[in-house]
Amino acid sequence: MKSTLHPLTTSTGRQPLRRSLIATAVTLALTSGGLMAAETTLEQMVIIGTSEEAKRLPGSGAVVDSEQLKTEVTTDINQVMKTVPGVYIREEEGDGLRPNIGIRGATGARSGKITLMEDGVLIAPGPYANPAAYYFPTTMRMSSIEVLKGAPLLRYGPQTTGGVVNMISTPIREENGGSASIGVGSHDTSDVHLHYGGRSGQWGWLVETAERNSGGFKSIDRSNRDSGHHISDYVAKLGWESATGPKQSALLKLQRSEETSNKSYLGLTDDDFDADPNRRYGLSSIDQMVNDHTGVSLSYSRALSDSTTASATLYHNEFARNWFKLFGGGSFVDDANTGDANAQGILDGSVDVAGLDYKNNNREYESRGVELNFDIDMGLHRLAVGGRLHEDEMDRFQPVDTYDQVNGSLVFQSTKAPTGSNNRLEEADATSLWITDDWQVNEALNVNLALRYEDVESKRVQYADVARTTVDKTVSNSSDEWLPGASLTYDVTPSWQLLAGVHKGFSPLGGGAKENQEPETSTNWELGGRYNTGKLFFETIGFYSDFSNKTENCSVGTPCSDGSTSGSFVNGEAVIAGLEAQLGTEFNAGSFTVPVNLAYTHTKAEISADNSVSGQQKGDRLKDVPENIFSARVGLEHPNGWNNYAVAKYIDETCVEVGCNNSSAPRQETESLFVVDYISRYQLQKNTELFLKVENVFDEQKIVSRAPDGARPNKPFSVMAGVKFDF
Template sequence: MNNSNTGFRRAALALAVSATLAHAVQAQDSDLQAKQRASVVEEVFIFADTDEVRSLPGSAALVSQEQFQIEFANDINQLLKTVPGTYIREEDGYGLRPNIGIRGATSERSSKITLMEDGVMIAPAPYSNPAAYYFPTAMRMHSVEVLKGAPLLRYGPQTTGGVVNMVSTPIPETLSGNLDLRAGQNGEQDLLANIGGQYGQFGFLLETAQRRSDGFKEIDRGNDSGYDIEDYLVKLAWTGERQSVLFKAQYSNEISDETYLGLTDADFANNEDRRYGLSSLDEMNNYHAGVSLRYGLQVSDDLSLTVTAYQNNFSRDWFKLGGGNSFVNAANTGDAAAQAILEGTADAFGLGYKHNNRDYESRGIELNLDHRIGDHSLSYGMRVHEDEMDRYQPVDVYDQINGQLLLSGRIEPVGGDNRLEDAEALSAWIVDSWQLTSALNLNLALRYEDVDSSRRQFSDPDRETDPSRRSNNSSEWLPGASFTYELSDKWQALAGVHRGFSPLGGGAQDFEEAETSINWEAGVRYTGSWYLEAIAFYSDFDNKTENCSNANPCSNGATAGAFTTGQAVIQGLELQASTVLSFGDMSAPIDLAYTYTDAQISRDNVEEGFVDGDTLAAVPENTLSLRLGLETAMNWDNYAVIKYIDETCVTIGCNNDSNPFNRTEDLLVTDLISRYALSDDAVVFFKFENVFDERAIVSRQPEGARPNKPRTASVGLQYQF
């Protein structure tokens, strides 16, 4: 597509939206002198509380502050396993780099869902490189919101499966703070400390999260397999009579001895927590720095305006063995030479350890207008966004001699290891929540995405020659509609349909088309002594795609770009049930979530060798979570969290073969938490993760069998002041 035409179209759309917003603001200007409402711009909530979640014209879930506190949550994977419709593929046992899928959006390094922190896209480069090699520190979050169905068109760019919004600690109304401490096996230590408050028109928050562990894996002839994480947050706020400003700055760094190299099945059976000496050099170093400035104006009782500017920078160097999968695959088939190299008993030459060195940057400005007109609650706005990735990845060459790794040379980066990728995007949306009658609420949404992406790849380390180039443009209109209907004072019906979109990323070529889908949902809710919800979903893909990387090789083996697998259908059923049972001075909260999913190729793809009925990769058929509690008047509360995930295909079509290496194993894990309140301000707790020490192959990616976290005990203190 002609770039000048694209730029003109974007400029015209931006001017049209800006003119509309300006006209709306001017129309209310006469009311300003009479209005004295305060408008505090704070964390962006998709929904205010659980009651709103249970009345939305779309399916949603809220991982509340209470759940964070009860479970002393520090692993986003374990939290989201309690949300229906989510699929988690574990990798390191600590949730450092999650693989989260939602309904039709598969879990490829969480690149198919929209990740946000306080309403700002938080993936390293959301359009050109959305794979979540950075993820916010879960333990410093106040809550997590998950939104599915047609209402998610308000957010983007990933609009197929769902949105995950991490809500950070809010500025407290009065001077106060929190101190949370935990110490556990394998040298695990967690600290969360914050202090903040409001003085007149000004407010502030200072917060830090510190995490470390020696790791639960044992490296042959190596060191610890743990991590050290530091995370710092500052918020400054000013609130006037009808306007406010919030400045937020965050910085974090991580050093983790993580690897892509897994185990053979035989070695996994002997010791799930083993790591080969070949991975002893592997280490991730990264840092993230983000700033945002949000301005809010309460124009009138019925009109508010918010403008958010943001920038995020992320740099990483994951130094690790490349190509270890060839040894694991060969050893799995009985190759004694490959097994000996893994064991360290045979010499090997020319082993490549790559500096997976990348710098990411994303920036943008977003404008939102919320306007209530009679029975209509309108939300419309636009976002201009840019992001980029600079990949410069030299390879250090080692020889394994007598079990020791000796440096023998370096290969300077060219080709795929030396490239620049970027994307520019313009988004616009309008959402109308229309209360047609006292029983019927209709939600109409329209989103527009216009994305230009490009890649420059260099054939020399110094980038002095002309690079090879590729580019892609996608422009999509994404409509959606949903409704809720009150069947009675206890029963509610809901349904919706929307068009989903997933951009291809910076490596896409001009002839490739972005992933699109039509997504349906319908269900019922019951609110009484129990809350019950049943929602069926159906996603029909014209061109299902996979995002390829070393962490998540595509079904064709590619580790870069995108792979189109063809037409597919992902359908299923989500069930929820919750209540609080009372027994005298004791209460027992119960929360159950279950998801059934059928994910298949829906039409033969002769070119790629897929046939109708082939099961898609990384989507479990059954997932279940059960949260049980026993709360007493003696200040002693106890909880159990039970989570089950079915086996999954590693590549497409594992249902049509008996190869055990093409699938993971199912897993049932139980966590126990016991809490005792010393006072209104202090609680001590004991946590037993995976109390029955159930172990399984939860992933075969990137390179071999990988385990879940073993049984781990920890104690801690939560103190408010």
């Protein structure tokens, strides 16, 4: 296997003007500041705050707080996001390494249609040019996860249709100390999370690591290689805040992670899945992902007056990956599903085959930018005014290794040099501006007004030779959009609140977009009500997204509806509408406290007008959007420190291709899934807690994905036991 990463080549045609703008913005950032509309000292940039604040948003949202993350021993972002209403999950490899998260009108392929942030900083490898989340922060080291929907999300971007996910990393402690969580379990799994830090005078600091190891739950035919992963993630923070004079603070954050995971795109035929969902064909035995991520951010905040705060963040992220894997293996699966004995023999290893292509899916990404913001408190009006200059790029250099299968073994033959789509550069330059007004009209009525501007220029250059002296093809695209929005809450009584909102959604097309393609835009509505007495919280919200131009981002992992594996595909007009509901309460049962949290989402997502270009028709269901999702979290807590919890999650079947409801072709849907997890925690001493987690208690495995190359299962019955202690 060849896994050498091609060095990033400087992209051509970069605008000198933008470079000078970046330099000017950096100067402004260091002298005055500007980022998030949030009150912080040495800490992360939150967009909502606490779970209680989420219950009064002039829009809709949720906060998965540190208590839930700790209680449920969360290592897989997919599982915790299933408990948030309005969020769609398509699992892939069972461990949550490459999540597919969708929110309301934003479908979930590679999480490329939602805005992903860590501590307020864009974290997708190429948020504009290549937003597909092949990198995702390690969930173990997060202290909370925020999900923001509705018109207030216009404060953030670039994806403004469905929602924002902001992951809040471990905070700097108020006093010197640390914490360690160590767990071991099924499939040779071990998870370790350590952090230590504190404060001294005006300074604060933190060092942290998360180490994840697993042998994987799949068994590979005729191979000694496991199907697991190894991840090392390191973070260091250094903060400062003023002791005298104007209130000031600064925070430097450094992050580095490395991953090796023996994961594949090759799934199973339906018959083989039914016989053993945890099998992997020997054709995928040499498939492996190797990647590393480096992130640096520097934020600064300064009070300019009693009513005005300026803040700034500079950020730079680099991500390099080589996912070496079989290319085109889905054709064998498709043929075997139709009864082709030769294709089945190739999958089983009993039939020799020549000319198998294993592509070095080798890419390097870089993103950088500066955000400036001014928060102005005018009493009844609280304004946020700011902007962001951002650049991102991807260097794709993908040689293809050819193997033959001989007597069930893979024999290397040759390497093909990358040309065309395998040898290309993509880039995007973006300017974003925003102004929001949180207006307390009177004691009962709060109005939130927002206006965002996005100006995006993208470009792709494909080369015909390894030296990149001959250009094979060039495409470019530019778009600019004004995105207005308004939302409100009205307190009918101290317990009852109404909310409503409307905003324009936007999704950039990516670096492969052609000149005449328009970005995805939509009009998004929400209307609902809340009831909150402290002990009981209930919320129900209807949402409606009307797309004038629904688009898909194409990749090998998530092919578009026309089969394309790069660029964009336009579906045309579409409507996604639904209802979210959640309930939270707790009651006493003898000496026990019983917390209960329920969440439900119903969605109807379909093409709303015939499209002669795409061939899609009115009424065709969109892919990756389940009709019904439900979760229930129930606890049994006792004063002696022994607490038990059950988490149940249900998700409907989903379309694999647009229009599966109007197609007679087989295997066009995933299967519905119901899974129950059990967690038990015992407070052994003041600073020491034991935990036991059983995932998928009833060992229920279904086809949760068919993309791109066959049927894939969720994680089977698994057990983990461990200890957490503070020091």
